[in-house]
Amino acid sequence: LFALEVILGSFAIRHLNAVVIASVVAAVTTQVLVGEERILTSPAYELDDPKQLLLFAALALFAVAFGLIFLKVSDLVRTARRRSPLPSWMLPIVAGVSVALIGIALPETLGTGQEFLQGLLHLEDAGGYVWWTLAAVALGKGVSNAITKTGGGSAGTFMPSLVIGGAVGAAFAILVDPLWGFSDMDPGAFAVVGMAATFAAVARAPLTSVVIVFEVTGDYGLVLPLMLGAALATFLGERFHPDSEYTAPLTRLGIHLPRTEDIDLLDTVxxxxxxxxxxxxxxxxxxxxxxxxxxxxxxxxxxxxxxxxxxxxxxxxxxxxxxxxxxxxxxxxxxxxxxxxxxxxxxxxxxxxxxxxxxxxxxxxxxxxxxxxxxxxxxxxRESVVRAYHDALGTATGRELYRERVRQRSDPGARFFEIQVRRGSPVAGQRVQDIGWPAGATLVSVRRGAAVLIPHGETLLEAGDTLTAFGTGTAREEFAVLVEPEEEPTGEWRHPLLSDDDGG
Known part of the structure; x- marks a missing residue:
């Protein structure tokens, strides 16, 4: 499901067949080799009071907030690393010291957090926790994860997002329980739903989030709260941050994953x-x-x-x-x-x-x-490139061409991509000839509203322009940095598009 939702963006039968076969083979092989071992377990929670669905919906809002903080911190730290005056050898040292300081204050943020999360899933009452300490652990885990990645350390996205979600869910239950007089609240049940909602907000994969929580816990009693929380988190997350944690690094490199039947339109002309x-x-x-x-x-x-x-x-x-x-x-x-x-x-x-x-x-x-x-x-x-691109926008293409282009995309080389000039970009208000464009990229066209301009040296770029260019992977990254606004990024990038260029 993860491959279908995040990478392919399609549940077409031709994709589903291959994914199901691969998943079944992997599951059977793993079971033969390691048995029924699970990374997490939880009691069999049930939705005893339908009115608690309102609470689970409210929990999804908190999960989205913490998920967005996780994404924003990752964006900020990546940008800070790129602009850091520190030599590359010093970054791992600074990152290690920073994570250690966070760990001294919040030991639960260190490591994978699996044991800490396991304890949250079995909470039947507040135990020894207070809500604000769990919220602090959730924030600290996101920051330490981003710093670890920046320093070149090993840190994933899946388990940290589950730890953050579990902490947020348990904190929410502990905070609201004294105010909720209709039924008993199990912090462990809210931790389970919090995991799914936070991972959905971070990865934009609601079905994957629900199924993964089912698989790691073996608990199917909270199916309605899980589906409600994951759906709300995905919907709201996309409104505030266009990229998931998995696609944001690709977007910065100018790589746009194809969605459903998206193809390189220039293949059709x-x-x-x-x-x-x-x-x-x-x-x-x-x-x-x-x-x-x-x-x-x-x-x-x-x-x-x-x-x-x-x-x-x-x-x-x-x-x-x-x-x-x-x-x-x-x-x-x-x-x-x-x-x-x-x-x-x-x-x-x-x-x-x-x-x-x-x-x-x-x-x-x-x-x-x-x-x-x-x-x-x-x-x-160059004029032929612009004409071909815009003539092809309305062209319908078949699936066979899409398969062929997917095969071609697997070959290394240059790509055709688009980036929007946002307000505050250093290239806004400058002439094309005065900008130090990356050596491996060529500016093809400038789309300004409904008009398409063929750029020349005197062309003045404006905020809101969409630049169509062609270049290698390294050049695309340099191009994105060049056009990026001076202030910290907000994730409002125009997605890089297709896969081919011009020359002049």
Whole structure:
């Protein structure tokens, strides 16, 4: 269920079959090897008073609050690590000392917290606890977990979120019990529901939360409170923090997990549908002075070169012209051009063409006939990328294409992604040419409201613009840091999108 809810975001039969088979095999194998051992157990609690559903709904609100604090602290600590002036070798030391100080004040926050949580699940009354100490343990566990991750230590998300939820649930019951006169309240039962609700808020996986609590406790008597708490926690969590603890690091890297039938839209468009007419060419005997004038008049950064028969002979760009000493009368295009140009055919997907442009660091490619590489059909430029992307937005695609693109996504390489310029971003109010863009990323387009702009050096970026870019994984991370507002992040990122780029 976790893979279906968090990673795939789909319960399609083709996914469910594989997940069920894998889960059954894993469960049987584990049972044979280690037996019926559970990491947690609890008494068989029951919902004796339906009116307590109101209390469990209220508990979900507290679970969401603590879950959001857990997510926010993780965001803040990740940002602090990235901006920290401390050398990398010192971070584990600082993190270790910080966790130790928290552990001195709240020993329950150290380790996995399994024994502490086991005790909470068996509480039938307040025992030796008061509500505010349990709330402090929940907060301390979230902070120590985030600090441990920042220092490079081993700390997960599943067990810490259960410990936080169990502490919040027991604290809620101890706090409310003196005020509730309708029926007896078991802190252990509220700890069970608190675990499911908090994990649902942190992971955005309500069904997984309910089933996992069933499995680790072996208790099915609280099915209604569990489902109510997990559903409310997921619903409210998504309203206040768009990413789960599992997807937030991917979002910061510009990686967007596909949802249901999401695909790379550029797979649906062929190069031939969006290529521009090849209305400007250079000849091999043209001098570089004439070439410079041609490029200035057409505002192209590169043009194909044809021989006397009109067939493709090479490619020449502004870079080639500058490398040859600039516009001059004593040198011809044939001496400065690239004789083996990178080409693309009309029936190739735009995504494939973009990947080729990014890998070879070229900004334009001649489109040639598949059966005759010397015959030019058109040009594939940056404008073609923008046109293809927005033409494809309304295109319906089949499942077979989706499966193929999922296979392609498993290959390493560059991706097409989007990031929004939020208020306070250092790039807001700056011209494109004045911004130090990452070397491995290329800005493709700027969407401003309903308008799509093809950026040039003088384009002024504004808060609210959505930047479409293409780059490697490292470049995507640098791109996100560059565009990130100066103040601490709030999780309001525009999700990075698809998987391919341009060149210029």
């Amino acid at each position: 062929k190069v031939g549908a969006v290529m521009s007419e090849c209305d400007t060419v250079a000849t091999e005997d043209m001098d570089l002075a004439s070439l410079g004038l041609l490029l200035a008049q057409t505002r192209h950064h590169g043009v194909p070169v044809v021989d006397a028969g009109g067939r493709l002979a090479g490619m020449i760009t502004v870079g080639d012209l500058e490398a040859a000493g600039g516009p001059r009368d004593d040198l011809t295009v044939a001496a400065a051009m690239s004789r083996r140009p990178i080409t693309v055919t009309a029936d190739q997907p735009v995504s494939s063409a973009l990947a080729r442009m990014a890998a070879l660091d070229v900004g334009r490619m001649p489109v040639v006939a598949e059966d005759d590489p010397g015959r030019i059909l058109g040009m594939f430029r």
